[in-house]
Amino acid sequence: MGFNKExxxxxxxxxxxxxxxxxxxxxxxxxxxxxxxxxxxxxxxxTPGADKIIAICHVVRKSPNELMGWKETA
Known part of the structure; x- marks a missing residue:
């Protein structure tokens, strides 16, 4: 579950x-x-730093998992 820029x-x-x-x-x-x-x-x-990713998520109203394309796990 790495960071995929694309x-x-x-x-x-x-x-x-x-x-x-x-x-x-x-x-x-x-x-x-x-x-x-x-x-x-x-x-x-x-690659944006974690602080920038969190700020972006807040503005676009998405979770980091959504922006990264990661699946939520139970």
């Missing part, structure tokens, strides 16, 4: 689009640059 990128793009939020708006809400969001969403950029 899955995270696709889930982040979808979550942001579902909220009809621009990359700039997401960046401001999370406290990062727009460039960071562009890189996160491309799947080719750097």
């Amino acid at each position: 899955v995270f990128a696709a889930n982040l793009r979808a979550a942001r689009a579902a909220l009809d939020m621009s990359q700039e708006e997401l960046a401001k809400a999370v406290g990062v640059s727009k460039d960071a969001i562009v890189k996160y969403e491309s799947g080719e950029g750097y």
Whole structure:
């Protein structure tokens, strides 16, 4: 259950689009640059730290598991 940049990128793009939020708006809400969001969403950029992932989850109203594409276990 590792970090897959491509899955995270696709889930982040979808979550942001579902909220009809621009990359700039997401960046401001999370406290990062727009460039960071562009890189996160491309799947080719750097890996966000845990603090940024939690901030993103809070803004897009998704759990870390949802954004990472991980299955919940009982």
